[in-house]
Amino acid sequence: xxxxxxxxxxxxxxxxxxxxxxxxLKMDALQPSSSFKLRGVGRLVQQAAADGAxxxxxxxxxxxxxxxxxxxxxxxxxxxxxxxxxxxTAVAETIAVRGASVLRHGAVWDEAHLFAVQLAAERGAAYxxxxxxxxxxxxxxxxxxxxxxxxxxFDAVIxxxxxGGLFAGIxxxxxxxxxxxxxxxxxxxxxADSLSQSLAAGEAVTLPAITSIATxxxxxxxxxxxLRLAQSHPTVSLTVxxxxxxxxxxxxxxxxxxxVEPACGAALAALSVHEAQLARFKRPLIEVCGGIAVSxxxxxxxxxxx
Ligand SMILES: *Cc1c(COP(=O)(O)O)cnc(C)c1O
Numbered sequence: 001x002x003x004x005x006x007x008x009x010x011x012x013x014x015x016x017x018x019x020x021x022x023x024x025l026k027m028d029a030l031q032p033s034s035s036f037k038l039r040g041v042g043r044l045v046q047q048a049a050a051d052g053a054x055x056x057x058x059x060x061x062x063x064x065x066x067x068x069x070x071x072x073x074x075x076x077x078x079x080x081x082x083x084x085x086x087x088x089t090a091v092a093e094t095i096a097v098r099g100a101s102v103l104r105h106g107a108v109w110d111e112a113h114l115f116a117v118q119l120a121a122e123r124g125a126a127y128x129x130x131x132x133x134x135x136x137x138x139x140x141x142x143x144x145x146x147x148x149x150x151x152x153x154f155d156a157v158i159x160x161x162x163x164g165g166l167f168a169g170i171x172x173x174x175x176x177x178x179x180x181x182x183x184x185x186x187x188x189x190x191x192a193d194s195l196s197q198s199l200a201a202g203e204a205v206t207l208p209a210i211t212s213i214a215t216x217x218x219x220x221x222x223x224x225x226x227l228r229l230a231q232s233h234p235t236v237s238l239t240v241x242x243x244x245x246x247x248x249x250x251x252x253x254x255x256x257x258x259x260v261e262p263a264c265g266a267a268l269a270a271l272s273v274h275e276a277q278l279a280r281f282k283r284p285l286i287e288v289c290g291g292i293a294v295s296x297x298x299x300x301x302x303x304x305x306x
Pocket of ligand 1: 162219261
């Protein structure tokens with residue numbers, strides 16, 4: 001099966017953008033759905049279609065929802081996105097214009113998610129979980145396959161972590177390419193630091209609330225598999241502030257001329273914010289995960305508040 005995602009460019013970072021002289025960027029902001037999510041979601045939706053699913057259902061007003069719409073429409077399947085009432089009308093419109101039916105249920109994501117899972121079961125539809133499914137991780141792992149295929153030798157992978165699906169995919173990708181010794185730098189913003197708190201506690205921690213601007217990192221609890229992998233694979237768990245993340249988005253836009261949302265800014269901020277701790281890495285690879293929660297207007301606001 002030909003994947004629905006693109007093999008995105010692997011670029012060397014502009015001089016001076018990071019403390020290290022040689023930093024490599026996997027440009028998943030350039031996926032047709034504007035984030036890496038299409039890798040895993042595309043894999044999951046293709047498999048569901050092959051297994052006879054007649055419809056796709058997803059509870060996400062963000063990048064996972066957008067990827068589900070892109071994947072379903074590419075395969076000619078109807079798609080229903082369930083949004084909690086907390087999602088804005090702008091988000092609902094963004095999704096509807098791309099050809100999805102939009103339903104509203106519940107006050108917050110957890111409620112929309114439970115309703116959507118039940119709806120999918122009733123309709124014989126496939127449910128797309130935003131971060132917790134083995135096929136998603138298998139799809140996300142392709143980003144490492146693509147980098148390895150170029151012959152680049154990197155000594156760390158830096159990634160943002162929300163529910164941990166991307167992290168799990170990266171670890172899977174490293175392992176299946178014989179790179180199980182390459183550390184992953186797992187970055188969260190304060191206020192969305194469910195992995196960092198879980199590692200410190202030695203067990204899964206459910207955050208009482210998400211208080212970070214990086215809403216795509218706002219899983220109150222990470223997938224169990226992500227925590228398990230973070231405890232078994234060489235992993236450096238780090239946090240940055242919202243301001244670090246938004247400043248990194250501005251600097252990245254200026255240097256690379258590509259816009260990314262604060263969730264991605266978290267990964268971009270790590271090398272500078274934690275410079276001493278990460279100085280030992282001479283050729284790190286950053287997963288530029290992208291995201292739609294950014295505009296020229298938000299970049300302007302983040303610049304003023306620098
Ligand atoms: C979903 C998302 C993340 C976090 O991915 P998880 O698999 O939930 O850890 C990070 N950045 C962007 C832009 C996202 O859309």
